[in-house]
Amino acid sequence: MKCIKCNRIKQTSQVGPFPGPLCNSCFVKLIEKRVRKDVRVHKRLKPNSKIRVIDDGSQTAAxxxxxxxxxxxxxxxxxxVDFDAECDILVIPWNLDQEVEMQLQKMFAKNPKECKKKEVKLLKTVSKEEILHFAKLKGFEGKKTKSYNKEIAELLLDLEKDHPEIKYSLLKSFEKLGLSL
Ligand SMILES: [Zn+2]
Structure with a gap:
């Protein structure tokens, strides 16, 4: 099939909110571009710093x-990549699905728990399906990332059938409301 980005006939797949199929290299590039933009806009990483990434063995972590x-x-x-090292910035394995599930759970809960200290969720804009595909293309090992809230995850899966972009638009709304940082 033809890739909508580079127009070449290659092996393509339709994963994520893209308006058509993407070849493997365009998919990887676009995910990286999205993550870089989020990091830049929110100044999530700083130059000359010690960044610690937590590895929980998941595909999201990889x-x-x-x-x-x-x-x-x-x-x-x-x-x-360690659990105990000293650092300036802490990056945690956390994806779009987990973020949206957590924010929805907070809205439904009567006494929502406050967020802990600031941690960098580098893949907050990337869904679990996109992570699975990215990890597969790069040959990364790792266990499947768990849902934050299984019931909400199932509800979202149902909603996605009619609204494929729902997780991405929910995240944008949460960001506008200042809920998701
Ligand atoms: Zn392409």
Whole structure:
């Protein structure tokens, strides 16, 4: 099939909110571009810093580590993949699905728990399906990332049938309301 980005006939797939099929290299590039934009706009990573990434063995962590290292390289920052090391910035494996589920749970809960200290969710704009595909294309190992809230995850899956972009638009709304940082 023809890739909507580079127009070449290649092996393509339709994963995520893109308006048509993408070849493997365009998919990887567009995900990275989205993550970089989010990092830049929100100033999530700083130059000359020590960045610690938590590895929980998930696919989300594998992709988080890969992209954090690529970005850190360019801003002269050091990346440590560890649980206990000292750091300036802490990056956690956390994706779009988990963020949206958490925000919805907070809205439904009578006494929502306040967010803890600030942690960088590098893949907050990337869905679990996109992470699965990205990890597969890059040959990354890792267990499937767990849902934050299984019931809400199932509800979202149902809603996605008629509204494929619902998670992305919900995240935008949460950001506008200042709920999702
Ligand atoms: Zn392409």
């Amino acid at each position: 992709v988080t580590i890969f992209l954090t290292k690529r970005i850190a390289n360019e801003i002269r920052s050091e990346v440590i």
